[in-house]
Amino acid sequence: MDLKIDKQQNDRKIVVTLAGEIDAFTAPKLREELLPFAQGNTIIVNLRDVSYLDSTGLGVFVGLFKQLKKTDGELQLIELSDRLKRLFEITGLSHVMNISAN
Amino acid sequence: MKQVMDYIEIKVPAKPDYVGVIRLTLSGIVSRMGYTYEEIEDMKIAVSEAATNAVQHAYAKDEGGEVIVGFAIYQDKLEIMVADSGKSFNFLEIKNTLQPYTESSTVEQLSEGGLGLYLIETLMDEVRVLNHSGVTVFMMKYLGGERENHDETNSRRETFEERN
Numbered sequence: 001m002d003l004k005i006d007k008q009q010n011d012r013k014i015v016v017t018l019a020g021e022i023d024a025f026t027a028p029k030l031r032e033e034l035l036p037f038a039q040g041n042t043i044i045v046n047l048r049d050v051s052y053l054d055s056t057g058l059g060v061f062v063g064l065f066k067q068l069k070k071t072d073g074e075l076q077l078i079e080l081s082d083r084l085k086r087l088f089e090i091t092g093l094s095h096v097m098n099i100s101a102n
Numbered sequence: 103m104k105q106v107m108d109y110i111e112i113k114v115p116a117k118p119d120y121v122g123v124i125r126l127t128l129s130g131i132v133s134r135m136g137y138t139y140e141e142i143e144d145m146k147i148a149v150s151e152a153a154t155n156a157v158q159h160a161y162a163k164d165e166g167g168e169v170i171v172g173f174a175i176y177q178d179k180l181e182i183m184v185a186d187s188g189k190s191f192n193f194l195e196i197k198n199t200l201q202p203y204t205e206s207s208t209v210e211q212l213s214e215g216g217l218g219l220y221l222i223e224t225l226m227d228e229v230r231v232l233n234h235s236g237v238t239v240f241m242m243k244y245l246g247g248e249r250e251n252h253d254e255t256n257s258r259r260e261t262f263e264e265r266n
Contacts, residue, residue, distance in 0.1 A: 023125075024118035024154040052125070054147045055217040056154060083143055090224050091217050 002026065005033050013042045019049035022057030031060045038067035041074075048079035053087060065097055078102065106194075108175040116160035116167045116186060121153045124171050131173050132180060136245060144225040145243055149182055151218035152239040156186030159237055178245050179227075185238040 003026035004019040014037050022030060037043060043064065047053075065075045077099040080088070085101060088094040112127050114120035125146050132142050149171065156169040167186065174181040222241055223229050232238040 021122065023150055024121045024157060028118075052146065054150050054154070055221055058217060083140075087147070087221075091221070 003030060005030060007033070007037075009037075012040070013044070015044045015046065017046045017049070021052035022050060022060070023052060023054055024056045027056035027060050030057070031063060034060070034064055035067065038064050038071065038073060038075075040071040041068070042076070043068065043073065044076045044078060046079050047077055047081070047084055050081075050084065053084055055091075058087065058091060058093060061097065062093065074098070076100070106174045106176060110173045110175070111170060113168050113170050116157050116169050118154070118157055120169075121150050121157065124153045124169070125150050127171070128173070128182070131175065135175065135180060137180075137243070141243060145180070145182075148222045148225045148241055148243075149184065151222050152182075152184035152241065155218050155237060155239065156184055159186050179242055180245075181240065181242045183238060183240045187238070 002020050003022055006017040006019075008015045008017075016034065018030070020026065034043065034045075045061070050057075061075070061077065067073075068075045075098060077088075077097065080099055080101055082101075085094070085099065088097065088099050093099075110127075110131060112124065114123055128146060128149050129142065132145060137145070153169055153171065160167045160169070170185045170187070172183040172185075174183075219229075219231070219239075222239065226241040227244050228242040230240040232240075
């Protein structure tokens with residue numbers, strides 16, 4: 001029930017690999033870890049091993065997205081499972097955010 | 103109306119740490135009922151959203167407390183009630199006092215719970231919300247995608263309105 005956060009920074013590109021569950025318990029940690037990097041960088045978040053996500057996690061990504069947009073950065077969410085993709089679709093976030101199944 | 107076959111209630115501290123425990127309890131209950139993987143995952147999100155809402159409400163008021171989740175198991179559906187009052191409740195009694203989920207309750211709830219209640223409404227077959235000093239959320243999911251027809255749902259709402 002925990003969330004593993006792995007960050008690899010290469011200049012202005014940060015690849016974040018997440019594994020586990022993103023909920024009310026783990027979302028604050030995720031926000032704390034990632035928000036400081038949302039300053040004009042490109043953040044790529046790999047969600048392949050995320051087994052659970054709800055609105056608290058979506059909230060973190062929305063926050064990141066807004067912050068990056070403000071600072072001319074970019075957020076990419078990649079390797080979303082069908083489940084996760086559906087969550088972004090029913091909340092309408094898939095229309096504004098850059099998400100992909102690959 | 104069919105009788106409740108079994109009723110399970112769990113009480114956890116109103117802390118984010120235990121939202122996952124509620125989810126695990128739900129998984130254990132529904133995996134024996136015959137729901138599909140998709141339905142189970144939907145319910146996990148819905149119950150977590152309600153629990154998160156309850157936890158955050160308790161946190162905002164800085165009063166700690168407990169979250170109670172009741173699961174009423176029927177042959178053809180599961181009803182879940184999440185309350186942040188920390189007090190044990192009479193499931194059927196509370197259920198009858200809950201209002202149908204409406205657009206107006208969305209606005210107030212959304213400001214506090216973000217997308218939470220929207221997701222509950224989208225992922226479950228029926229949702230009702232009671233706003234008192236805390237929030238009680240009732241939600242229901244039919245087995246096998248089986249839904250009551252609209253007439254029946256409406257008549258139940260009318261009954262509720264008449265009573266008030």
